[in-house]
Amino acid sequence: MADTNEKTPENQANAQQNQPMFEVLRIYAKDCSLETPNTPAVFKMAWKPEISVEFDAKPTSLGDDQFEIDLRVTATCKIEDKIAFIAEVHQAGIFLVKNVDDATAHYLLGAVAPNTLFPYAREHIASLVNRATFPALNLRPLNFEALYRARQAEAAQKAKEEAVKKEGAAQQ
Secondary structure, eight states: OOOTTOOOHHHHHHHHHTSOEEEEEEEEEEEEEEEOTTTTGGGGSOOOEEEEEEEEEEEEEEETTEEEEEEEEEEEEEETTEEEEEEEEEEEEEEEEESOOHHHHHHIIIIIHHHHHHHHHHHHHHHHHHHTTOOOOOOOOOOHHHHHHHHHHHHHHHHHHHHHHHHHHHHO
């Protein structure tokens, strides 16, 4: 009598197909720009920059368990009230997310994928700023996992507050 738990090639292939998967398929620059609206005047000013950085990550389903994440990073540098430069990069990647529950997929696409893309965007911004002959701009690393967890905690708190409001309104 044959053992049904036997490790045949067919059984192994089926087991592999059902394994959770997260894979980077491609990383690429989707768009980049550098604006220097007040050059050359800002080159003559004392270099006391005020740097602000904005970012967001947008997932798009491509079908077949593939998702594009578009990480937008915008660095704006002001000297006094003049904009020295605005550097923006859309760093994107295609990720395979397969055989995981929705919460895990949300975490992978909202935290892990942006963490993977950010070093590329960071280098791209630094290169743009350097090529415009401004002093080096090295953005500090961002922990998208911590940001993701903070957003989740904030959303849970808002949901809890909304539930309390609804409960209070229903009792009146």
